Every structure is written in structure tokens, then in C-alpha cells.
Amino acid sequence: MIIMYHNIKPWGRYLKEYVRMFNLTPDDLKRKILGCGDGPASFNAELTERGGNIISVDPVYFFSADQIRQRIHETYNDIIDQTQKNQDKFIWQEIGSVEELGRIRMSAMEKFLKDFSGGVVQNRYVSGELPFLPFSDKEFDLALCSHLLFLYTKNLSLEFHLKSVEELCRVSNEVRIFPLLDVNADRSPYVEPIINFLRARNRDVEEIKVAYEFQKGGNTMLRIC
Ligand SMILES: C[S@@+](CC[C@H](N)C(=O)[O-])C[C@H]1O[C@@H](n2cnc3c(N)ncnc32)[C@H](O)[C@@H]1O
Secondary structure (H helix, E strand, O other): OOOOHHHOOOOOOOHHHHHHHOOOOOOHHHOEEEEEOOOOOOHHHHHHHOOOEEEEEOHHHHOOHHHHHHHHHHHHHHHHHHHHHOHHHEOOOOOOOHHHHHHHHHHHHHHHHHHHHHHHHOOOEEOOEOOEOOOOOOOEEEEEEEOOOOOOOOOOOHHHHHHHHHHHHHHEEEEEEEOOEOOOOOEOOOHHHHHHHHHHOOOOEEEEEOOOOOEOOOOEEEEEO
16 A cells, blocks of 8 residues: 555646646746646646646655556545535536546546656656755746645644745745645635745745635635745
């Protein structure tokens, strides 16, 4: 059995979802991007196909494509059951049902799995984990962190969040984090302490509305420069 970090399950989104979660402009997509905690999202595969410059970092990349596929299959039903039980916490507009959600996520993850082995060779998928990343200072123009920080408020401490945000700022000129909600679709109690912590260090921090909302109320990201 594969043991994953803090029991956080693999689940992957498409590039078009990243574009909306992070208000990514065509110019943003030309920047040198770090996808932190991208896991089995197809963001890296799709952006690379379009000629983008991206590295994804995630502890799951320590494993082979077959092992990651096995883990996805082991946890898939659990995630779908949980979503079914908590349907009222989501907006079922663009994605009409839990079944459709499952199909969309699986197809993004299949795209990732096809790209993974080649991407490892090209150094586009790097095994590593917050709060210490294997990159140099300001190696990236833009770091994106989707569905990890804030979402797993119950699993990851405030101290972990503070160190992680500092680390993302060390390796990248700009950092965007989405969502600011936890798994119960409640605003994470860490958001305000983190904003205060960053402002005290003279960082430019803004909460910005985005054109994506699947968890109810989850339509803002944190942007740190
Ligand atoms: C829910 S998935 C989100 C995947 C992708 N970002 C998306 O939005 O589709 C959370 C990911 O965070 C990764 N993760 C867990 N702990 C991490 C850490 N300390 N540093 C970086 N990634 C981590 C997991 O392996 C998993 O792939």
C-alpha cells in the first residue's frame, strides 16, 4: 500500500479550471510557473502541449505512474461518496452531478498519467513537498497552489501554512493560492493570520475574486507579490 502525505487524496483538475481558479491571463501562461501540489492534475500536461514553461512539485511524484493510478483507484470511491454526502456544499451548475464530476476528474487524471513518465524525464514533475521545496530563490515567476493550503486546515497546522507560504515566496516572485475554504466549505481560520503575517513582512497581499466557484463561497484566491 502506498502511504500518502497526511492522507491527502489524489484528485486532479484541468488547465481550464486552473485558468479560472487563478485568473490566469494568456501572458501569465507564458511565465515560468511552479504548480505546487499539482498531484494528478492535467495542468502541466496541457500547458506543456501549448508550449508553456511549467514544473509541478508534489510528494506523489516519488511514485511510478502505475502506483499513482492504483492509489487513484483505491481512493476514488471514497471521494465520490464524501462528495455525494456533502452535495449541498457545492454548486452543481457547470458540473451537473457527482457522476459527471467523477468522469471529468478521471479524464483529467488519465491525461496526467499518460504524460507523467515523460514529464519526469523532462524534469517537469519533481518529487518534493512543502514546507521545503527543492528550488532556488526566485526560480519561478508565478507559483500556483490549488486545493492544498487552506483546504486541508484540519490536517495541516497554521505553522505549516506560514512556513509554506514563506517558502513559496522564496522560490517565486508571485504566489497565488486557491481556495481559501476548508473541506467543509468554511473559510479557513488561517487566512487572516497569514495575511497579517505577510503584511508584517511588507509583502503585498490581496484577496481577489475569481471566475470559478464549485465549493459554495469558494470564489476568491490569495495573491502575494
Ligand atoms: C487535492 S490534491 C489537488 C491537486 C491539484 N492541485 C488540483 O487542484 O487538481 C492535493 C495534492 O497536494 C499534494 N500534497 C500533499 N502534501 C503536500 C505537500 N506538503 N507539499 C506539496 N504537495 C502536497 C498531494 O499529494 C495531492 O496531489
